[in-house]
Amino acid sequence: MWKWMQFAVLVFSFETLYGQGFPVVITEIMGDPLPSVGLPAEEFVELTNVSTLEISLSGWKLSNGRTIGRLGDSVRMAPGEILILCPARAINLFTSYGRTIGLSPFPAISNAGDTLFLLNEKDELVFAAAYLPSLLKDEKADGGWSLEMVNKEKTCRQINNWRASLDTSGGSPGKTNSHSPSIVTLPVVDPIHAWCPDEYTIRIAFTDRIHQLVAEQAALYKLEAGPEVEKVELLAPFQQEMLLHLRNALEPGKIYTLQVAAIPGCDEDPEQGAGFRKLKVGLADTTEKAIVINEILADPINGGSDFIELFHFGKAPVQLEGWQIASRNSNGNLSGLRALVPGPRFLYPGDFLVVTTDANWIQRQYLVKHPNCLVELASLPSFPNDKGTVVLLDAMQQVIDEVQYDAAWHHEMLRNTENVSLERRDPAVSSLSALNWTSAAAHAGYGTPGYENSQAGIPDDPDRVFLTEQVVSPDGDGHQDYCEIQYEFAQPGYQVSIRIFDHLGNPHRMFINNGICAMKGSFKWDGRNDKHHLVANGLYIIVVDAWHLSGKTKRYRLAVTLGKKY
Numbered sequence: 001m002w003k004w005m006q007f008a009v010l011v012f013s014f015e016t017l018y019g020q021g022f023p024v025v026i027t028e029i030m031g032d033p034l035p036s037v038g039l040p041a042e043e044f045v046e047l048t049n050v051s052t053l054e055i056s057l058s059g060w061k062l063s064n065g066r067t068i069g070r071l072g073d074s075v076r077m078a079p080g081e082i083l084i085l086c087p088a089r090a091i092n093l094f095t096s097y098g099r100t101i102g103l104s105p106f107p108a109i110s111n112a113g114d115t116l117f118l119l120n121e122k123d124e125l126v127f128a129a130a131y132l133p134s135l136l137k138d139e140k141a142d143g144g145w146s147l148e149m150v151n152k153e154k155t156c157r158q159i160n161n162w163r164a165s166l167d168t169s170g171g172s173p174g175k176t177n178s179h180s181p182s183i184v185t186l187p188v189v190d191p192i193h194a195w196c197p198d199e200y201t202i203r204i205a206f207t208d209r210i211h212q213l214v215a216e217q218a219a220l221y222k223l224e225a226g227p228e229v230e231k232v233e234l235l236a237p238f239q240q241e242m243l244l245h246l247r248n249a250l251e252p253g254k255i256y257t258l259q260v261a262a263i264p265g266c267d268e269d270p271e272q273g274a275g276f277r278k279l280k281v282g283l284a285d286t287t288e289k290a291i292v293i294n295e296i297l298a299d300p301i302n303g304g305s306d307f308i309e310l311f312h313f314g315k316a317p318v319q320l321e322g323w324q325i326a327s328r329n330s331n332g333n334l335s336g337l338r339a340l341v342p343g344p345r346f347l348y349p350g351d352f353l354v355v356t357t358d359a360n361w362i363q364r365q366y367l368v369k370h371p372n373c374l375v376e377l378a379s380l381p382s383f384p385n386d387k388g389t390v391v392l393l394d395a396m397q398q399v400i401d402e403v404q405y406d407a408a409w410h411h412e413m414l415r416n417t418e419n420v421s422l423e424r425r426d427p428a429v430s431s432l433s434a435l436n437w438t439s440a441a442a443h444a445g446y447g448t449p450g451y452e453n454s455q456a457g458i459p460d461d462p463d464r465v466f467l468t469e470q471v472v473s474p475d476g477d478g479h480q481d482y483c484e485i486q487y488e489f490a491q492p493g494y495q496v497s498i499r500i501f502d503h504l505g506n507p508h509r510m511f512i513n514n515g516i517c518a519m520k521g522s523f524k525w526d527g528r529n530d531k532h533h534l535v536a537n538g539l540y541i542i543v544v545d546a547w548h549l550s551g552k553t554k555r556y557r558l559a560v561t562l563g564k565k566y
Helices: 088-093 138-142 361-363
Strands: 024-030 044-049 062-065 069-071 081-087 100-103 114-121 127-131 147-149 162-164 191-198 201-206 221-223 227-234 242-248 255-261 276-282 291-297 305-311 326-330 335-341 352-356 374-376 387-393 401-407 420-424 437-439 464-467 481-487 495-504 507-516 520-525 538-548 552-561
Touching: 024 114, 024 127, 044 374, 081 088, 088 100, 191 276, 221 227, 291 387, 291 401, 335 387, 352 361, 361 374, 464 538, 464 552, 481 495, 481 538, 481 552, 495 520, 507 520
Parallel strands: 081 100, 352 374
Antiparallel strands: 024 044, 024 147, 044 081, 062 069, 062 114, 114 127, 147 162, 191 201, 201 242, 221 255, 227 242, 255 276, 291 305, 291 420, 305 352, 326 335, 326 387, 387 401, 420 437, 464 481, 481 520, 495 507, 495 538, 538 552
């Protein structure tokens, strides 16, 4: 069994590469070389000495966890030197690109994804890198393109620090990688979710590798009205997951709140963390099945991504590992089955989960209040734009929910349904009822992935349009910067147009034109006219015309005073 290296972070400054414990790192991976774009049609792995010292690699090994390739004796790397590793049969194909060593056997890299381990002569882990084919987008997903580490000053970070090569040949073995480190902003490391392998253990997943010296302090974790955390164990090889070992057992049927102190990332100052995060924790109930398909985007714009949102309206946590999402073919048989989550994942009551192939696009296109509820998959089943079927199955292949969606379910007055999701109105009403689905509202950006649907709920005081403030000052000081126009209707199906006039009746803004409404929502006017210039101080009249498919129409006139500062 390999002995995972305990890196001596205390000996070196955390700001240096060697201080992160990685003197030699994997900086490029070609996992799917066919069809070749320009490089040899062979897999390769690139190593870089990121330390300031010459390092002996005698007896070092490269492994995929199944096969081990040995580098041999008398191999040394100078500071900054790059070394190409490839199958022994292909060594002559790579020598023109730089210093090359052939391995026999060479640990083959799975096209579906793999983890590569670099081990020293004592079988201690030096570095690990994940080959994630999901990072190879569009035409690069067909093969012939490598994944490159972007910022070698942040070698311990995995997420967002690897991208498909920009080199026209498909990769850059033996030379500086094609991406500029300045293009990447690595996000703050945060906990994503927590789950319980058993009643004495909590497992927490983070967005990226965390700072070992900080994370292993048990005092940083507290279960409200629950057992004490006795020990913390970081999990190899990427140290972005941990186990909390509890002094006493968790109670079945109880959902706890776990407070996790702000733990810095592996490349960050250990003193800079502040505040804490809260996660739900509890033991899973295998009998709980109250999870429904809650929102569907099947018609994104060109370059966009479908998404399917799930909602848990039951009472106990559900373990989603082994669950699948699928569609049905023309014969009504299940097709395109995909694992819902890549590993263990609990869904807690009241929580949402969104599966997509491009989480970054979803966050650019829609308001995403809880990014950690997004799960990015390499691919989804086929969900046609006009009509199709979404099927949710549990780990026993039982159908938990099924929606036979139709573009005709969208609001009748909506001419273009691209980027408009279908939202479920009530989780307790049948998924197959067309009346239980409609277009997401305009005020919500036509989609609400990861939070309450814009079309859900019944207003307390129906059929009214009103302002939250009578005086606003859109000067960017964070106080009364917007005029919020709120609406509540007794039934779904309303559309509105909103126009802005000054007190003399002169038009200044066609603010909303035929916007699809939820039963309850709001629009925010920022005090600008049609040319996006701030209007002058004074009294303005907001005219809201609302009409329903039944023929009912209403008009509301609201007054607001703008008093911005100069």
